Amino acid sequence: MAHKDSQSNMYQHSEKKVELLKLYLDRYLSILNQSKHIKRVRFYDLFCGPGVYENGGEGSPIVALKAMSEILNSDGARNNLDFVFVFNDYDKTRLDQLSNNIDKLNFVGSEDSRIRLLNDDYQDAWNKCHAEVTKMPTNERAFVFIDPFGYKDISYSDIKSLLENKKTEVLLFLPTQFMFRFERKGTPTSLKRFIDEIVPEEQWPNSFSGLSFIENLKSAFRKNLENDKFVDTFIIARDRNQFFCLFFFTGHIYGFDRMLDAKWKIDEEEGRGWSYEEPMGLFSNLEKRPQIQKFEKELKAYLLNCNPTNGELYEFTLRNGFLPKHCNEVLRSLLKTTGLKVFDNKGNLIKKEAFYINYKNFKFTPEKVKFELK
Ligand SMILES: C[S@@+](CC[C@H](N)C(=O)[O-])C[C@H]1O[C@@H](n2cnc3c(N)ncnc32)[C@H](O)[C@@H]1O
Incomplete structure (x- = not known):
């Protein structure tokens, strides 16, 4: 299968995506490691990719496995915390590459820890993930990463139903800039279907920029979710005026707290996102202060x-x-x-x-x- 360069090499904007994932997983796994009653953590990566790109960049599966490995090798590590990793990609070549890349890591988990590779289309993988998280006992937690190329496979009701057990968190990447562009040029069926699930058509406001599209989507998610759920955004500017976004959903206020902490670590001024800057810009050496x-x-x-x-x-x-x-x-x-x-x-x-x-x-x-x- 021929891939675009951005699909075989990892660019800076994709690195930021996995950096946020890593910073959050460090915090999340450290909390779960300290909660003695938690027995198992499940990590689902439903669009996982090859793990390592041609330019050496590390993707979400490797980042997640390394985060777990760091916890297991830390001072306060428990030997009775199991991990289940489920990596899915419909592209068999990429999945085989991932399998090789995982072998190179020499991953050692507890006896009951598992890595499962699925070669399914997203919807089948989602069905399996949903069935498993729905029947998790109280001493298990799950984190689901959904990082598609587009958005046609993604539905809000799927995200919402993953959150229902209050033990699952979701990090979802959406190509919001493309969605915004389509919103203006005669909304296609897939976008209409996506938005209709969240908010009645007449209540969807017109967006005047890619950023305002993200804000509109975030407030629509917030209004739709019950008060005990939280949603947050991490904006990635690929270029001037090209805004893409990670949406984080959780039913736990402390999870929300820790995600904000991870975001502020990357964006020390606004805690909002990341944008490409000239590396040797005039002000790059100045101390960054939060703008409050x-x-x-x-x-x-x-x-x-x-x-x-x-x-x-x-x-x-x-x-x-x-x-x-x-x-x-x-x-x-x-x-x-x-x-x-x-x-x-x-x-x-x-x-x-x-x-x-x-x-x-x-x-x-x-x-x-x-x-x-x-
Ligand atoms: C954006 S990449 C994922 C990148 C990965 N999260 C990382 O950090 O390296 C999307 C991946 O999803 C796979 N994919 C695309 N559509 C899919 C579908 N409908 N079902 C399953 N996998 C799909 C592609 O083969 C690709 O490897």
């Missing part, structure tokens, strides 16, 4: 209107795409410059700087303190 002005404005309005607790503020911060450390930074400055007051759960004013904006407090003491801004 817009968030500061929204946070102030929220504090003024809602008198939130620490738990509510944690969730508000994440849902706005920011991290607890950004929220703490704004709170510290508000404490100094405005009438921000923090009360404990008995209504006493707290004098020291203590905000409790983190997952642990969200889970165990979400009403430890309350914030008031007048």
